[in-house]
Each structure stands twice: as structure tokens, then as C-alpha cells.
Amino acid sequence: MLLLLAALPGLFWDGGASTAPTLRDAGISHIVVPAAQSASWKDVSGITVETGDLERAVKLLAPTVNYRMNQASASREPWLVANGWTFLRQPRARFYYDVPGDPAALAAAEAFCYGANALIKTDAAGLKPLARMLDFLRGLSARGLSGDDLPPVADIGFIDDGSPAAGEVMNLMVRDNLLFRPVRAPDRTLKLNVRLGDKEYPLEDAKNPKLIAQAVRTNLTDEKRTLRIYGSPVVVARVTGSAGRLCVQLLNYAGAARKVNGIRVRVLGDYPKHQAAADDAAGVELLDYTAESGATEFTLPELKTYAVIDLSR
């Protein structure tokens, strides 16, 4: 089993050395710069520099939520712009975000969640939120709370043919918190295997990937899902774990500006012990915690951008 070791995302910065005070003021201590800029940063103190470029990196979307308030009730579910499926499809690729402002922090958390090798290009407004998030993520790793030492948990094997249609289905499964793993062939150790074009998942339906995602959910059944999220349609979870331990990472795609007031999480398995941490929060207390009858449930009272809950027996 390949363990996805959570690399800390890096800030890609193409400003000259004269911008060093801005970076220092924001709390940035490490940057990735284009080779052409490298020399100018050589004698700058307090900031470590490595060279890199974005040319061969896969560009990601800026993570966010589109609420589509002008749409009818049939589509009032907010539309999440998430990159999880891209990470799962190309686990060894190098990625980059071009994301100005506060969402740079969410981008960092998203990449960290999936152990992705990612650079983040942002503007001056994004520096402080990004620096705070990177500090937090660094601290998690130091505390052993990042879950990067555990393999991803999946209920579903998805046979990815590399097509755009398959990509869209994977995107929806990520957003709907249907835990899957791309596989080359059906994996009988998983609860369900899905291949587009099979009788239950006709290619015709893939034109509306939501139909496929719904069929997957129906065939898996909610009772067998390792993870359920209640209380918000804008939270996506990444779960890693092995016997006796489960790490649940939660991302609020609306970002800190629209924090989620209460999120209820249910995972299969009795995990009486837990540790939790969340960005921009001194201490995290899980509410209404239960671990009984083969499932563990708890409420995270507030989710700004990112939280991690480490469950154990």
C-alpha cells in the first residue's frame, strides 16, 4: 500500500528580493522561485529559497464554493470547486495553484490533505493566511496528527479510464464524500467496484455524472460508508487509517470567511479515543462524542478552513 506522505505545499514567488520584507512580515520563511530569480535571493536572510518552475506542473483550480443562489431549488446544492480527484488520478504529479487572497490557505490545506506535491502562487493578500496555514500544517506533522503515516481509506474501487467523464464522476464522488480509490481492475477487498460502461453505470448516464455518483452511493448503501458528514454541504473529508486508528481531515470549501457552525461526523468503527486540531483555533473540543455499536460520531463545533481528527482505540 502506497503511503501518501504529506509534503508541505510551497509558496511559489516570482517577486524579486526587494519583496523580502513583505514576505517576512507575513510570516513566510521558505519560498520557491524561478531559476532566473534565484541569484537575487542568495543573500537574503531569514528566508530559505529553492528553485522551481510551474511549466511542467499541473494547474489546479482555486478551491471555493459557488452558491448559485439564482438557481432553482432543484440545484440549490452549492457547487464545490475541489481538486481531490485530480490528486487521486495523478498521485505522482507536481501541481500548482494560482490563487490570490485568503483562499491560498484553503489551497494549502487541500494539497496537504492529499499529500500532493504542490506549489501555491498567491498575491500579497494571500501571504499571511497562507503562512498561518503552513505553520499550522507544519505543527500537525510534528505532532503526528497529519495522518500522512496512514494509508487512504476507500470503500469503492473506481476503474479510471482516464476519460473526462471518469474524471467528472471522481470529482463528484470526492465532493459527496464517497471514499474511493482509482484502481486498474476490480479490487475484491473493497466494498464496491465501479467501471463506467458496466450495466449499472452506463456511459449514457455519465453525461450527468451526478447520476453515476448517485448510483454508486445507492449500490454501496449509506450504512456501509466509512464516512458520513451531516450539517454542511461544503465540507469534504479525506480519511486515512489502518487497524485501530483513523484520521479524518475536514476541509471547508467556503473558507474561513464562511465558517461552518457545527459539523457532525460519523465513521464506521468504535474509536473511543481522539485528538483534534483545527486551524485558527487554540483548542478543539469535540461535542456529543459517541463510540458504540460499530460507529463513532462527534460534532466539531466550528470549522473555519481545515481540521484534523485522529481517532484511535
Next chain:
Amino acid sequence: MFLQVAAASPLLAAPADDPVYHVVTRFSPAAKPGMPGPYPGQVVRVHSEKSIDAQADKVDRAVVKQMLSSGMRALTGDTRDEDAWARFISPQDVVGIKVNCSGAPRICSAPEVVAGIAENLVAIGVPAKQIYVYERFDNQLQSVGYPKYLPQGVTVTAAESSRGSILGYDPRTYVETSFFGEEDTRSNLVRLVADTLTKIVNVPNMKEHQAAGVTGCLKNIAYGNFSNVDRSHRFEKTNTRTFIGTLASTEPVRSRVVLNIMDGLRGVWHAGPFSNSARFRFYPKQLMFGTDPVAMDHKLIEVIEEKRKQEGAVSLFDRSRDHLGDNSDPNRNRYIREPGHVEYAATKGLGVYDNAKIQLKVIEL
């Protein structure tokens, strides 16, 4: 933890597409559940032309007080108000007054009515600090301004101080179902009801509802006491027919709602539960009393149907797709209404729907 398997075994003769409900509660029924309570099939209507000045939209508080007194005495047969109220509430109870503010501030459980109820509770010895006026949404509740009408010490509180927050709900008491494949399949009980209240007085309004047909006793204690309920409607389809009765019969709601006082001083005959258009407001000038929410809501249907007939609008029971559309036209609606939710609630044991078995007492003041 009790599992009330409401329709995990679907009802006989239920339409094939009825949702399957999984009811999870940690509460067992009271020896004598509040609904249908001691007066099944009985409804008291008190009408007074003087109760509200329709021109000024101003309620006469003294008349409302008289209406409350007459209604409670007529329901119970008691000659003293204190005796009537004491049949339902004791001084040890922690009492919730479930108001309806979905059309506030234009139409809501009138503060004059709510205050009158609270005063009667205090009069029988319930400390004001043991009385809670509550609703789901804080912004709607605050728009009414209840505190200035209420006895000092009564708490006015909402389950969702921040819209969409789940913190004001009990995570261990819920009804779970998937209507349209939505991801969040739980509707949780208001935490105040689960953890604090021992009795509830239900104070709905007299309104048409564009999804449920009417919003009276049943809808106010069902959708008004649980989270994440608007997911039951999509396109023209609404699952209110079965969801309302299922929620209302979930413990402890069924046991703790001991009295219904329907505020029909004002009403809405179309485009409810809101009241954005003055054209669709009217003044029934009445209060209804009972312990049987089904019988009372059946009478509410009659009131709304009669008004719609007067206005030349189609029946609440109309299911023609030709009438779907912009509900600024009283013959059009966004949903196929489900007033059958009242009859369905009778099948859950919440009350009497058969008109031949309903006794209506009418009092004119």
C-alpha cells in the same frame, strides 16, 4: 436508544415512492402522550370581531385574553382558568411555547396571544424562568419583539442563532431519510426540546402553505422542531405528506406537545407560509383550541378552502400540473400541495381526521 421504525416497514397501501424513514430517538413515549391527548376529535373555535382591527392591523390584547379564557374553559369544561391550564401543565414543568415566525413580522404567532399564554402559565405557578418561547430561526424570531410583551424572566430563544448551524439540535434524536439523494439525510430535534422542556404549548398560525397545503398545528411542531427539513421539496414535488406526521409522532415531540392554540387572528390564504403580499392576507379573527392537532388542522383546511373559494382560487387539493408556476397568481403554485399530510398524521395516531367524528364548539365573543 430507541428505534421507532416509522416506515422502515412501509405502510400498507402507501404509494410506492413514499420515503422510508428511520427514526432514532433516545426517548420513550409518556404514559399518556400529549397528542392526541385527553380531547381527541374535539376543537374549540373562539371568534371575536373585536379581536383585531383589520384596518390598523392592531390586536386588542384584552379581547385576546377573554378569548383564551373562553377557549380553555370550553375545551376542558372547567369554570376557572387556573383549573383548565392545570390539566396540562404543573408548576414543576419547563414549558416551551412553540411559536411560528416563518411569515414574521407580518404574520406570526401574535405576541399578544403568546403573552396571554405565558401569563396563564405564571398564574398556575410555573416560574417565568421555566418558560421558553422558541422557534428555529433567530432572525425571524427577533423580528417580532416578543420580550416586551412577556412576563419578566421568560426566555425567548432560537435553535439556529446562525442559519444552518446544527449546534442547537440533538445529535441523538433524528429522522433519517433520503428524499432526492441529498447527502445530509438527517433531520434532528431541537436540543431545547430534547434536553430542557417537559411540556410544549403549540401556537401555530392559520396559513396556507405552498408545499404542505396548510401550515397549522402539525407542520409547526414537525418542521418547526427539526433541522434540515426544506430538503423535502424539490421541483414541484414535496414529501410533506408523510414527513410532517412522521416528525410530529417522533418522541419526545408526541408526548410533550400537550396543547395547541392556533392563532387565527390573522391568516394567509395563498403563497404561504410567508406573507410577502398583502393581497393574500386575511383576518379570520379567531383562536382554535385542542389537544388533537389532526382535528384542528382539518378545521384549518376548511377555513383556508373557504377563503380560497371566496377569492376564486383553486382548491388546496388541486393537483393539476397546469397550475404550477409563479404563485403571485392565486391559481398557480410552485408545488403540488400535500394537504393530505393531515389525514396521514391520523394514521400515525396523532388524532382524528374523520369529520363525522370531530366535535367543533364555536364560541362568539
